[in-house]
Amino acid sequence: MSAHPQPDTVTDGHLGPLGYRxxxxxAAASRARARAAEIVTAHRGASREVVRNPHLDQEWAQTIVRAPRLLNAVQDLIGPDVAVENTFLVIKWPGRPFEVPWHQDGINARLELDPHRSVAAWVALTDADEDTGCLHVIPGSQRGGYRPYEVEAETGAARGRALGVDIDHSIAGMPVAVPAGSGLLMDTRLVHCSHSNSGAGARVGLNIRYVAPEGILRRAPSSPSLAPLTGTGW
Ligand SMILES: O=C(O)CCC(=O)C(=O)O
Structure with missing residues (x-):
């Protein structure tokens, strides 16, 4: 028998009691920052804040979703066959209001993911901390399952987000600083949000939804095709 308590995978999920890690x-921090600088240069003129599904046509995003350390960690959780369901790039310009409300990545008006056969990743291309608008999470919130959600208008960063009706929206959650070149894996039920960037430079982060075969419980027919990365089960 193991000397260490094992996570209860039924209630805690595959990322254990916290629901993230x-x-x-x-990637090397310098490489991630160099990529962020290119992205910032490309989008500064229009002050663009959101790029949807860059993995479909941008070489830099295709490289990130396949980064071996990230992909290996994903495969450890959901098995060898992995596809990308969605990516979402957020550029938070310094001093410009940009709040991402409390939500869960695995459910919205168009989608529901099986939390045991999917995982969300948030990867930092610049240093993310409280000043620059890092994620805030509610550790353990995955245990409450998917919550009723409100559908926001499809503008700006809105994605038909799952805003839990039983969440006290005044709570701060726990800020999770992530240095450039590192990332977070999150249970797709983990409740999280992020605040505006009051730092000196742009904050750039990429959200990725990874799925295993059978990992999608519901998905709008108009959604872009899955992008298989590994395996033959697609
Ligand atoms: O980049 C951010 O600040 C938040 C992104 C996020 O939570 C998401 O895309 O689900």
Whole structure:
């Protein structure tokens, strides 16, 4: 018998009691920052804040979703066959209001993911901390399952988010600082949000939804095709 308590995978989920964990250095910090600088240069003119599904046509995003340390950590959780369901790039410009409300990545008006056959990743291309608008999480909130959600208008960062009716929206959650080149893996039921960037430079982060075969319980027919990365079960 193991000397260490094992996570209760039924209630805690595959990421254990907290519902998230750090993936250190999927890329060297300098490489991630250099990529962020290119992205910032490309989008500064229009002050663009959101790019949807860059993994479909951008080489840099295709490289990130396949980064070996990230992909290996994902495969450890959901098995060898992995596809990308969605990516979502957020550029938070310094001093410009940009709040991402409390939500869960695995459910919205168009989608429901099986939390045991999917995982969300948030990867930092610049240093993310409280000043620059890092994620805030509610550790253990995955145990409450998917919550009723409100559907926001499809503008700005809105994605038909799952805003829990039983969440006290005044709570701060726990800020999770992530250095450039590292990332977080999150249970797709983990409740999280992020605040505006009051730092000096742009904050750039990429959200990725990874799925295993059978990991999608409901998905709008108009959604872009899955992008298989590994395996033959697609
Ligand atoms: O980049 C952020 O600040 C938040 C992104 C996020 O939570 C998401 O895309 O689900």
């Amino acid at each position: 750090l993936v250190p250095e999927w």
